[in-house]
Amino acid sequence: MNRLEVTEKIISTKVTKGIKWEAVAKKVGLSKEWVTAACLGQMTLNAEQAKIVGKMFGLTVEEQKWLQVAPYKGSLPTLVPTDPLIYRWYEIVNVYGSTIKELIHEEFGDGIMSAIDFSMDIVRQPDPKGDRVNVVLSGKFLPYKQY
Structure with missing residues (x-):
């Protein structure tokens, strides 16, 4: 047994039982x-x-x-993603990464946006030309310190 096998079991159970991530999140409270x-497999759950999650997906105690x-975070199977949706994110960072970096540095100074003190919200945005995906990423700014 390993983490990947648990992830695969969760996905399989999600599909066969028709479980929605929103329903899981409501039960967990996050x-x-x-x-x-x-x-x-990208975050750590506490015992509770x-x-x-175990109850919802029929997981054993182990x-x-x-x-x-x-x-181990960032576990894409290839350096350049091949899944079209994930590749679009890769493309966005390739095209707009330097712009995002420049604008963050101009506004905040030299530092980074945290992916630890971080939140994300994904919602459907109705649009007559075709619904849009609205993604908001919010990370704490962490300035580099001098020492």
């Missing part, structure tokens, strides 16, 4: 974005959260323990 990342292990 955002759908964070809970989805945890269920996909793992038990809730499998629930794997949800509590700090994962």
